[in-house]
Amino acid sequence: MATPARRLCHIAFHVPTGQPLAHDLQRLFGFQPLAAREADGWKQLALRSGDAVFLVNEGSGPAEPLYGLDQRHAVPSATNLCFEVTDADAAAKVLAARGCSLLVPPVKVRDARGHATYAVISSPLGNVSLTLLERASFCGPFLPGFRPVFSATSPRWVSHVDHLTLACTPGSSPTLMRWFRDCLGFRHLPLSPGEDPQRGLEVPVGSGRGGLRLTALQTPLGNDVPTLVLAESLNRASSGQDQVEQFLLRNRGPGLQHVGLYTPNIMEATERVLEAGGYLLTPPEAYYQQPGKERQIRAAGHEPSLLARQGILLDGDKGKFLLQVFTKSLFAEDTFFLELIQRQGATGFGQGNIRALWQSVQEQAARGQQA
Missing domain, CATH: 3.10.180.10 (2,3-Dihydroxybiphenyl 1,2-Dioxygenase, domain 1)
Structure with a gap:
């Protein structure tokens, strides 16, 4: 039985330090900073336009970036699709039983706004991994572990x-x-x-x-x-x-x-x-x-x-x-x-x-x- 994807949470990118993707998304395409995190050698910035959210993971650290995986791909690229599911633990077990590689076992992340559980699995599409996310118990603007970034509102070019x-x-x-x-x-x-x-x-x-x-x-x-x-x-x-x-x-x-x-x-x-x-x-x-x-x-x-x-x-x-x-x-x-x-x-x-x-x-x- 399939584990239905309920919603696309975000699309994640891995880029080297100094690569201008996050800056270009803001300057050229009207995306606005939503939430940020800096830890373990990673600088992570979530940007939003309407319901479209891109997560830019910049750098490289000893630990995996939160909610994703560093596969050390040869070129900067989109590396992860994060889908919301009803039950991340159950979804990970079902997909592992189907032969999917469980790259990150289910992890629960908490902060003052609640908690979320996620797991990362491999996909048959090159370096693209999939994150299965359960966040019904979280009430913040993005995800636990990230600090909200409040930016001036601007017209949304994208919905x-x-x-x-x-x-x-x-x-x-x-x-x-x-x-x-x-x-x-x-x-x-x-x-x-x-x-x-x-x-x-x-x-x-x-x-x-x-x-x-x-x-x-x-x-x-x-x-x-x-x-x-x-x-x-x-x-x-x-x-x-x-x-x-x-x-x-x-x-x-x-x-x-x-x-x-x-x-x-x-x-x-x-x-x-x-x-x-x-x-x-x-x-x-x-x-x-x-x-x-x-x-x-x-x-x-x-x-x-x-x-x-x-x-x-x-x-x-x-x-x-x-x-x-x-x-x-x-x-x-x-x-x-x-x-x-x-x-x-x-x-x-x-x-x-x-x-x-x-x-x-x-x-x-x-x-x-x-x-």
Whole structure:
């Protein structure tokens, strides 16, 4: 029996001392400090925008960072997904019985605001571990052991995490889907009518037989967990690498490629990112000149020139639309990035936008090679 994930608590990152991730999340994307902890060689800072919480673990110490694990990965990366469960002790036993490695046995942490119990298990996705958290008896702003950080309130650009995209090795999606289903209660979410869960949604991009395979997973209704998207490369007949292959190479294996952050106003959020000095991927010039694209954008209630100026992609039909914009990597290794997403009734991820993202990544890589 699976241990249902009830809610995403936070996404944790491990970075070396002096890496600017925490600063960039505040300056470029409107995240605000929520809670902090410094102990055992670690500087941990939780940052929040709406219900989206990132925990940045900076440094390296003799003990594990609280609520996580230091796997000494070769490059800075997202290393842990923390899910709330009903009973952390019971969940750890169930998953250990299923063959999951229990990296941190259940630990109870207390402070003046209550207590929480957590355990850390391995996952089949590269260096990404999973924290199972039980915190019903805690009333603080984040987690026991952290001191609250009160910052000036500011407009929220982001309301919550919409989805998590996991870059996978070719052919691994069915195995990963079964693991998330059997262990955490995720179910297949079809992205197209009649989609085969074993094949997912195949999106041909570029020339030859290249493309991406996307398999979406969700928890039962009533749980506050973002959609998981498994992304892998299809067989290719052309040279070069697509975005997933590039990630696997630069991240030294599979992992969390990007987080989709939901914004109720993508025009305002994108403008603020650009004003703050953030860098966004530029869609190919031909994207906005596609036949019917201007009509599609206007049908969604937007001005084509404004979307083009900010690099916002739009896809959809029949009154349901999806708007997306992608940042460049937050790390020098050119791995993890963010996505701002606004939905106008659409529930998928826009096949046309996937192709546009692929082409913009390819063009960006080509410009880097020419520099």
